[in-house]
Amino acid sequence: MKIVTTKGHGPVLNVLHGWGMNAHLFDDWSEQLAQHFQVNLIDLPGHGLNHEETLCTDLVALADEGAEVPVGHWLGWSMGGFLALNLALKKPQLVQSLIMLCATPCFVKRAHWVHGTDQTVLDKFAKNLQLDIKQTIQTFLALEVMGVEHERSQLRELKQKVFGRPLPSTQALNAGLDILANHDLTTELKNLSMPSLWISGRRDRLVIPAAMQQAAELAGGPTVSKYHVLRGSGHAPFIRESETLTQLITDFI
DSSP states (O other), X not given: OEEEEEEOSSSEEEEEOOTTOOGGXXXXXXXXXXXXXXXXXXXXXXXXGGTTSOOOOXXXXXXXXXXXXXXXXXXXXXXXXHHHHHHHHHOGXXXXXEEEESOOSOOBOBTTBTTSBOHHHHHHHHHHXXXXXXXXXXXXHHHHHTTSTTHHHHHHHHHHHHTTSOOOOHHXXXXXXXXXXXXXXXXXXXXXXXXXXXXXXXXXXXXXXXXXXXXXXXXXXXXXXXXXXXTTOOSOTTTTSHHHHHHHHHHHO
């Protein structure tokens, strides 16, 4: 993991992006967060300005990489949330609190996790990656804003941010799909030792609110975890509801 931008002063807030994305997505939103925190924007291995590094699929090794980042509060969006949760479970001394933004402990649907995404979605992305990386990422971006207000303008903004940095490597994209398809942290949620905030978008087509609400309950319920749904958002609430999101996070921390 590589910190590519640090802004502001105050409690440390480490921010992880999702699959196929980069930290550049959070440039605008981080200006708001930086009024309250020292914000560290991180590019995952194989992504953005860290695109030459290899993204491994071993969860223990991924948690070890998190030790390179200062101790603080961790915010993970989408796949970045899964990785932040993994770090919180395996190296709790590094995580003061955990904020899961449109992210769950298990991405795909399983017998015990009925609110997950169908495996065929990931299979299709894996197949399409072999044909056209940029088009596959554009398809994924379209899913992130599907059904939200001002869908086209949100999609345009996401594209500008994502393609304003080097494309993620094929290795990192395939490794990310492997992580999402084959790893499940639901049984470990009961071991989460720090406060957690779970924020979903009501119109999210990739990580549905029911999945996040269930995860928050498994993480200890209302005494140690909090759940909130943003009713006007899809999978990328930091685009149009950034002020509400910032207030939620500031109040929580």
